[in-house]
Amino acid sequence: MNGGAILQVRDLHKVFPVEGGRRLVAVDGVTLDVAAGETLALVGESGSGKSTVARCIVRLIEPSAGDVTIDGQAIVPLPVKRLPAIYRRIQMVFQDPNASLNPRMNVRQVLEEPLRLHLDLPAAERATRVRELVGMVGLTALHLDRYPHELSGGQRQRVGIARAIAVSPDIVILDEPTSSLDVSVRGQILDLLLDLQRRLNLAYLFISHDLQVVQHIADRVAVMYLGGIVEIGPTADVFRDPQHPYTRALLSAAPVAQWGAKRTRVRLAGEISSAIDPPDACRLVGRCPLAQPSCSDGKPALIDIGNAHAVACPVVIPAIPLERTPIC
Ligand SMILES: Nc1ncnc2c1ncn2[C@@H]1O[C@H](COP(=O)(O)OP(=O)(O)OP(=O)(O)O)[C@@H](O)[C@H]1O
Numbered sequence: 001m002n003g004g005a006i007l008q009v010r011d012l013h014k015v016f017p018v019e020g021g022r023r024l025v026a027v028d029g030v031t032l033d034v035a036a037g038e039t040l041a042l043v044g045e046s047g048s049g050k051s052t053v054a055r056c057i058v059r060l061i062e063p064s065a066g067d068v069t070i071d072g073q074a075i076v077p078l079p080v081k082r083l084p085a086i087y088r089r090i091q092m093v094f095q096d097p098n099a100s101l102n103p104r105m106n107v108r109q110v111l112e113e114p115l116r117l118h119l120d121l122p123a124a125e126r127a128t129r130v131r132e133l134v135g136m137v138g139l140t141a142l143h144l145d146r147y148p149h150e151l152s153g154g155q156r157q158r159v160g161i162a163r164a165i166a167v168s169p170d171i172v173i174l175d176e177p178t179s180s181l182d183v184s185v186r187g188q189i190l191d192l193l194l195d196l197q198r199r200l201n202l203a204y205l206f207i208s209h210d211l212q213v214v215q216h217i218a219d220r221v222a223v224m225y226l227g228g229i230v231e232i233g234p235t236a237d238v239f240r241d242p243q244h245p246y247t248r249a250l251l252s253a254a255p256v257a258q259w260g261a262k263r264t265r266v267r268l269a270g271e272i273s274s275a276i277d278p279p280d281a282c283r284l285v286g287r288c289p290l291a292q293p294s295c296s297d298g299k300p301a302l303i304d305i306g307n308a309h310a311v312a313c314p315v316v317i318p319a320i321p322l323e324r325t326p327i328c
């Protein structure tokens with residue numbers, strides 16, 4: 001990825017102070033780009049920092065350090081009072097539509113709110129846009145007067161998606177958008193997201209635990225472990241030929257297809273390590289079957305191994321050709 005990216009995240013950090021004056025390093029130097037119209041999936045086990053990355057990008061929480069731009073305009077750093085202009089370009093859909101919709105607002109009010117905040121439309125045009133939006137997400141004008149508790153989980157998430165696309169953003173961050181839904185409606189919501197992406201040329205940063213879904217919908221995938229990206233590349237390449245020991249373990253434990261030749265069971269020792277006061281070393285060092293003494297000498301950088309595929313593990317790339325340069 002390069003200057004053509006719609007979203008650029010550079011060296012993002014988020015540290016939470018915890019008891020005893022210690023520091024929980026939730027996000028530790030994340031760098032990524034998302035191009036117009038593409039889907040970048042962010043995967044990794046629970047607690048690896050995926051949601052914190054998302055929340056920092058849209059400034060729901062304040063990043064500790066880093067730069068984020070949307071189509072060249074800074075989101076981080078930017079004074080909070082200037083953020084509303086940016087929210088026309090970037091929106092977010094949350095995991096739990098119950099929690100993210102105001103129970104006292106009906107669907108019409110939910111969808112009118114971003115239009116009032118971000119677009120200066122006359123009332124008649126606003127009403128037309130609201131009707132258009134419910135149609136785009138597979139609901140009808142009959143749903144407009146309903147409150148969240150009068151909708152099914154799938155319908156509530158459709159409202160969340162309609163709210164996100166109301167102001168025609170360039171990119172939507174989707175944080176586990178289907179994981180709270182009944183399995184029977186997950187496919188419908190994913191199909192809706194793919195359809196909207198095609199029609200509106202939306203870019204998605206798609207956070208998910210479901211590797212089958214990621215394989216189905218993502219152009220590229222970034223794998224996170226304890227606050228950092230350990231591997232990033234085209235989805236087909238990463239699934240067919242995962243390089244980082246963590247990616248191999250993650251994929252070998254998942255029921256995913258298409259990567260037969262390289263499939264070997266990779267097991268990591270123990271549980272995910274603590275993000276509190278982490279040492280300056282590879283975060284996987286205590287669990288990795290390939291660990292070498294050098295893995296404790298600083299945190300490995302992502303190394304480009306070609307075809308826009310990068311890996312943060314010098315052990316699996318023993319002879320790094322000159323053109324393989326660190327990208328962050
Ligand atoms: N407000 C907070 N205060 C303190 N620690 C936090 C806060 N929010 C997140 N964390 C910690 O930051 C780390 C990353 O959490 P985050 O929610 O980003 O993980 P995640 O990858 O989204 O996990 P999941 O897959 O379970 O949603 C965790 O150790 C979490 O406990």
Ligand SMILES: [Mg+2]
Pocket residue numbers: 050051052
């Ligand atoms: Mg999360």
